[in-house]
Amino acid sequence: MTIKDFIDTNTFTLVNDGNNHDVELTGCYCCDLLSIAMGHAPQGCVWVTVMNNVNTLAVASLAECGCVVLACGVALDDVFLAKAAEQNITVFKTELPVFEAALKAHELL
Amino acid sequence: MSTSDSLHFQYTVSKDDFTHAGSASSDVKNKLKKMNVSAAAVRKVSIAMYEGEINMIIHAYGGTIDVDIYEDRIVMCLKDTGPGIANIEEAMQEGFSTAPADVINLGFGAGMGLPNMRNNTDEFQIESEVGVGTTVTMTVYF
Numbered sequence: 001m002t003i004k005d006f007i008d009t010n011t012f013t014l015v016n017d018g019n020n021h022d023v024e025l026t027g028c029y030c031c032d033l034l035s036i037a038m039g040h041a042p043q044g045c046v047w048v049t050v051m052n053n054v055n056t057l058a059v060a061s062l063a064e065c066g067c068v069v070l071a072c073g074v075a076l077d078d079v080f081l082a083k084a085a086e087q088n089i090t091v092f093k094t095e096l097p098v099f100e101a102a103l104k105a106h107e108l109l
Numbered sequence: 110m111s112t113s114d115s116l117h118f119q120y121t122v123s124k125d126d127f128t129h130a131g132s133a134s135s136d137v138k139n140k141l142k143k144m145n146v147s148a149a150a151v152r153k154v155s156i157a158m159y160e161g162e163i164n165m166i167i168h169a170y171g172g173t174i175d176v177d178i179y180e181d182r183i184v185m186c187l188k189d190t191g192p193g194i195a196n197i198e199e200a201m202q203e204g205f206s207t208a209p210a211d212v213i214n215l216g217f218g219a220g221m222g223l224p225n226m227r228n229n230t231d232e233f234q235i236e237s238e239v240g241v242g243t244t245v246t247m248t249v250y251f
Contacts, residue, residue, distance in 0.1 A: 035163070035221035038156050039228070043148070051216040058131030062138060062155040109227075 001025050001109050003067055003090055006046070011104055012069055012092035015076060016084040025066045029104045030098055034059050041065050046109070048102045052072050054083045061087045069094060071101040112153050115177035115184075116140075122165040122172055122189075127215060133174055134159040137185075140178065150251045153229040154183055157247050160222040161187040167212050168192075169243065182231075182250045193239040201227065201235075 004021035007014055026044035031037040031057035032051045038059050041047055047065040049056060052074040060068050070076065076093065084091045094101050110241035118140070120133035138155045158174070165172050165187060172189030194200050201223050206216030227233045 001179060031220040032216060033221075034216040035160065035219045035225060038159060041226045043152065053127075053215055054216070055127060055130055055215055058135070058159070062131060062134055062159050064152065 006067065006105075006108065007090070008031070011107055011108060012094045012101070014090070014092050015070075016081060016089065016091040018067070018068075018088040018090035020088060020090060023066050028102050028109060029065070030102045046102075046105045048098050048105065050098060052076055052080060054058055054080055055082050055085055056061055057089055057091075060089050066090070067092065069101055069105065071096055071098045110178050117180045118176045118178075120174040120176070122174060122187075124166060124169060124171045124173055126166055130163055131159050137176055137183075138146055141183070142173040144178070146251050150183075150249055152184070154249050156187055157226045157229040157249065159187065160225045161245055161247070162204070163217060164222050165189050167208055167217060182248055185245075185247045187243075187245045187247075189242045189244075191240060191242045193241055194235075194243055195239050197235055197237055199219075 003023045006025055025045055025046055026042055027043045029045040030048045032049050034055055041063045043064045044066045046067055048069045048071050050072050052070055070093045073095040133158050134155055137158055138151055141151045169189030175186040177184045199205055203224045204220040206218045206220035212218050230247040231250050234246045237243040
């Protein structure tokens with residue numbers, strides 16, 4: 001499934017379109033500790049986390065995650081959204097807890 | 110470019126500047142991709158250098174990263190101005206961290222920084238003196 005297909009399912013609320021629609025999503029990954037995510041998040045993954053600061057975006061970009069899903073309804077500030085736009089990272093948000101969000105993503109993939 | 114000539118870049122890293130954390134790593138990653146370095150090598154460099162940047166931001170008083178890109182490898186030298194590491198063997202253990210609570214709240218401090226750097230590089234050297242600083246030199250072959 002590509003990111004475009006994933007967006008089109010309308011499963012999660014799109015908060016930034018990274019315009020990387022053709023990227024093939026490889027799986028789902030859950031982690032809130034950035035150093036662990038940095039070393040283990042698979043390239044092209046859907047990364048589900050509650051860590052809503054700009055460092056999450058830096059890790060997502062460097063680890064080449066497919067997209068980020070912010071779970072549990074965590075708030076996103078303007079700095080985060082501006083950074084996501086600048087770095088062309090596709091970001092979704094959802095009120096679902098991490099496990100349920102990841103399960104939905106996994107089922108879609 | 111031969112194996113003895115390099116492209117040299119230098120980056121300055123400031124203490125507590127989490128907003129720009131990863132910008133040096135990101136710049137190097139983009140340069141390597143433009144040079145058609147393999148995706149696997151680019152990923153290793155990105156992980157190792159980002160962890161180094163973060164360590165300098167969290168623990169050091171700031172410092173510089175010197176990057177030399179050769180035809181067959183990249184050498185990253187991260188040099189900070191203190192406070193230094195008292196027990197390097199302990200610091201290299203997975204899970205060992207001295208990060209303060211505010212840094213842990215940002216998602217860091219899992220004690221994976223130095224192990225990630227060692228595990229994603231082909232050559233890894235660390236030298237440190239308490240009160241003086243720490244120098245980490247990492248090489249990744251393409």
